[in-house]
Amino acid sequence: MTTRRTVLKGMTAAGGLLAAPQLLRAQAKTELNVIWVGWPESHITPMAEMFMKNNPTIGLKLERIPFNELFPALEVRLQARTPLPDIFFADGPLTASYSIRKHLAELDGILGNDLGRYTKAALAQGTYKGKLMTLPYISSGMVLFLNRKHFADAGVALPEPDVAKRWTWEQTLEAAKKLTDPAKNQWGLVFEMADRPYQALTLPQSKGAQVLSEDGLTATGYVDSKPFIDAMQFYADLFNKHKVTPTGVFDTNLALEMFATGRASMYLATTPSLASISARKDLDWTVAPQPYFEGGKAVTPTGSWHIGMNPRTKQRAAAETFIKAFAQPEYVEAQARLRPNPPVLKSVWDSMGAELDTPGWRIVRSEMENTAVPRPATPGWLEYEDILRGAFREIQGGANVEQRLKKAARDIDREFAKYRG
Amino acid sequence: MTALTDRASAPVAASEAPRAARRRSADPMQPRTLVLLAFLLPALAFLVLFRLTPIVIAIGGSLFTQNLAGETSFGGLTNFAQLFGDERFWNSLKVTLIFNIIINPLQIAIAFCYALLVMAPGKGVTFFRAAFFLPMTLSTGLTAVLWNIMLDSNLGPVNAILEGIGIGRQPFFLSEHQALGTMIAIATWKGCGYWMIFLLAGLYRIPGELYEAARIDGASRRHQLVHITLPQMRRPLAFVFVADTAINFLFFAPVYIITKGGPNGATDLLMFRAYENAFTFINWGRSLALSTIILVIIGVIAAIELRLFRDKEGAEA
Numbered sequence: 001m002t003t004r005r006t007v008l009k010g011m012t013a014a015g016g017l018l019a020a021p022q023l024l025r026a027q028a029k030t031e032l033n034v035i036w037v038g039w040p041e042s043h044i045t046p047m048a049e050m051f052m053k054n055n056p057t058i059g060l061k062l063e064r065i066p067f068n069e070l071f072p073a074l075e076v077r078l079q080a081r082t083p084l085p086d087i088f089f090a091d092g093p094l095t096a097s098y099s100i101r102k103h104l105a106e107l108d109g110i111l112g113n114d115l116g117r118y119t120k121a122a123l124a125q126g127t128y129k130g131k132l133m134t135l136p137y138i139s140s141g142m143v144l145f146l147n148r149k150h151f152a153d154a155g156v157a158l159p160e161p162d163v164a165k166r167w168t169w170e171q172t173l174e175a176a177k178k179l180t181d182p183a184k185n186q187w188g189l190v191f192e193m194a195d196r197p198y199q200a201l202t203l204p205q206s207k208g209a210q211v212l213s214e215d216g217l218t219a220t221g222y223v224d225s226k227p228f229i230d231a232m233q234f235y236a237d238l239f240n241k242h243k244v245t246p247t248g249v250f251d252t253n254l255a256l257e258m259f260a261t262g263r264a265s266m267y268l269a270t271t272p273s274l275a276s277i278s279a280r281k282d283l284d285w286t287v288a289p290q291p292y293f294e295g296g297k298a299v300t301p302t303g304s305w306h307i308g309m310n311p312r313t314k315q316r317a318a319a320e321t322f323i324k325a326f327a328q329p330e331y332v333e334a335q336a337r338l339r340p341n342p343p344v345l346k347s348v349w350d351s352m353g354a355e356l357d358t359p360g361w362r363i364v365r366s367e368m369e370n371t372a373v374p375r376p377a378t379p380g381w382l383e384y385e386d387i388l389r390g391a392f393r394e395i396q397g398g399a400n401v402e403q404r405l406k407k408a409a410r411d412i413d414r415e416f417a418k419y420r421g
Numbered sequence: 422m423t424a425l426t427d428r429a430s431a432p433v434a435a436s437e438a439p440r441a442a443r444r445r446s447a448d449p450m451q452p453r454t455l456v457l458l459a460f461l462l463p464a465l466a467f468l469v470l471f472r473l474t475p476i477v478i479a480i481g482g483s484l485f486t487q488n489l490a491g492e493t494s495f496g497g498l499t500n501f502a503q504l505f506g507d508e509r510f511w512n513s514l515k516v517t518l519i520f521n522i523i524i525n526p527l528q529i530a531i532a533f534c535y536a537l538l539v540m541a542p543g544k545g546v547t548f549f550r551a552a553f554f555l556p557m558t559l560s561t562g563l564t565a566v567l568w569n570i571m572l573d574s575n576l577g578p579v580n581a582i583l584e585g586i587g588i589g590r591q592p593f594f595l596s597e598h599q600a601l602g603t604m605i606a607i608a609t610w611k612g613c614g615y616w617m618i619f620l621l622a623g624l625y626r627i628p629g630e631l632y633e634a635a636r637i638d639g640a641s642r643r644h645q646l647v648h649i650t651l652p653q654m655r656r657p658l659a660f661v662f663v664a665d666t667a668i669n670f671l672f673f674a675p676v677y678i679i680t681k682g683g684p685n686g687a688t689d690l691l692m693f694r695a696y697e698n699a700f701t702f703i704n705w706g707r708s709l710a711l712s713t714i715i716l717v718i719i720g721v722i723a724a725i726e727l728r729l730f731r732d733k734e735g736a737e738a
Contacts, residue, residue: 071700071701072696072700072701075699075700075701075703076700079491079703079705081491097703100489100490101489101490101491101703102490102491185575187575246574246575247574247575247592247595248573248574248575248592248594248595249575254576258575263575379489382701382702382703383701383702383703386697386701386702389681390681390682390683393681393683393684394597394683394684394685396595397592397595397596397597397683397684397685399597399684399685404685411509414507415702415704418488418489418703418704419489
């Protein structure tokens with residue numbers, strides 16, 4: 001039975017509900033809309049919480065977008081030229097493209113002149129025409145993961161985790177031939193990013209190829225140069241002639257899984273795999289540096305995730321606070337502890353000395369100082385990467401290497417025409 | 422009192438009735454048109470806003486070029502001229518036409534067979550109806566991911582079976598010669614059940630007396646199919662052909678997810694090219710020009726299909 005007291009209780013509750021939005025509004029925070037690359041939530045949420053704890057008047061509305069969808073999603077959002085998102089994560093080589101199209105606010109004035117604390121490659125990728133346009137946040141590096149049991153079973157001596165005793169690609173191929181066992185569906189070598197220029201470009205670079213013109217606007221003569229073609233022919237032969245590498249493994253998770261489950265003996269991959277593979281207690285593994293071509297030079301990939309600020313943001317003060325915070329060593333270190341990517345701040349390499357004193361991290365640190373080459377600086381990175389990615393896929397599938405690279409060079413130059421003015 | 426008033430007013434009302442009728446006959450549709458319009462207005466507004474406006478924007482936008490700073494300027498037919506001078510466009514057009522020439526009749530033929538099979542009464546027919554329709558309930562993206570895994574050259578179960586029975590592993594999406602066919606196969610697997618439902622509805626509308634009369638006249642099943650079922654199915658088939666053509670010209674997600682237009686342009690459908698131009702090559706004008714070309718092709722083919730079906734119907738009538 002409905003009593004007067006029940007009615008009063010109901011009215012009070014309803015009144016409370018109606019008043020709630022007003023109360024919330026009274027305590028309203030500035031809310032920043034942030035597009036973050038789709039890492040696992042456990043790599044992002046603690047960072048967001050850390051920021052909001054230190055800046056209680058700023059709330060974060062996070063949007064995690066998977067790697068493959070991030071770039072098209074950003075194109076749609078940024079091309080709309082609206083104030084949102086306030087902050088977004090950008091792949092380092094896209095800094096020039098976003099800068100030219102006025103999707104980035106200059107950060108020089110926000111961070112001051114204390115930029116020498118960043119690693120050289122990371123800073124270079126965030127800079128366009130002498131101005132810092134994106135904040136370097138985390139970097140990347142590669143190591144060669146090795147399955148000890150496979151090597152022992154095949155009677156192949158393991159390469160050492162020492163950059164001075166780096167294997168050549170020719171040695172790696174010979175080992176891969178011995179390690180490949182079709183009867184067991186066991187492959188000699190898998191690449192984490194088999195179709196991405198990030199990884200594959202290091203092969204022609206190791207043969208001395210320049211992968212794009214100095215001004216970043218011409219591919220013909222570079223992408224189809226002799227050392228580029230020779231290196232990619234070697235790459236194609238791994239898949240088609242020697243059959244030591246499986247075709248069609250374009251999913252990074254699948255490549256990792258192949259190594260982790262013993263379907264691949266060698267796995268060339270970025271540092272997040274150090275954590276993933278360490279978690280597989282049943283796997284007996286070790287690491288070695290990325291190989292190079294005999295007679296060539298050691299080249300390893302690198303590149304950073306950067307943070308950009310939308311120049312049209314309506315929350316400029318809060319966005320600047322975000323940029324300043326994520327430039328602090330404690331944020332960079334906290335992120336590096338959550339996600340095993342090389343830190344972009346030199347000081348964090350030292351402050352995390354104990355954690356980074358492992359064979360894998362020692363290799364990465366050395367590579368970042370000596371062999372790491374960032375992806376080419378060009379305003380047309382989106383087009384360059386997409387067209388080369390298609391070419392690399394098809395080269396793996398058996399396409400004629402020279403013809404396919406010549407076609408890729410033509411296609412890239414056609415798309416670059418808009419940047420030449 | 423009320424009754425008196427009613428009685429008193431009755432003659433007046435009676436005398437006004439013919440006048441009202443005259444008013445209606447002077448403009449008999451006026452009230453009805455307004456009511457109809459009021460009911461139609463929301464639907465019309467949505468039609469204009471969500472169907473016609475994007476089409477107008479696409480056609481208009483195809484005549485504009487955009488610089489890197491996002492400023493647009495009228496470019497006339499520049500985007501079309503660029504496309505017509507691009508070998509990749511012609512390859513995409515060829516691939517799209519081959520894809521549609523194969524997939525549309527194939528899907529409809531299979532859907533029609535499905536519909537004939539599940540129409541016949543019998544035990545377990547509901548199971549088959551559900552089984553044929555089930556792939557349609559999966560999202561296109563999920564279908565692409567699923568078949569990409571199934572047909573994976575290294576870890577896919579299909580290749581394990583093929584190897585087990587001695588056929589050997591097939592590259593499927595990795596082969597220039599197999600990729601488009603494989604794409605057609607998965608699209609057909611997904612789409613046939615959907616079109617089956619429309620055709621099944623059409624089959625149920627055919628009067629049973631026609632078959633009964635044919636049977637009395639001694640017509641075989643094949644004769645019944647050719648002389649009764651197919652002519653009676655002209656309208657549903659016309660709809661299914663036009664709708665299927667439109668959908669297949671806009672086929673996109675599996676290409677984006679699995680092949681990215683490759684290998685060597687083998688699956689480079691026009692829709693994927695439009696997407697790539699907008700989101701990778703940062704050329705919205707060219708992308709809208711491609712959308713306009715797709716729109717025109719669909720319009721022309723749909724008109725031809727409708728005309729073919731209408732002519733036959735007219736001749737029969």
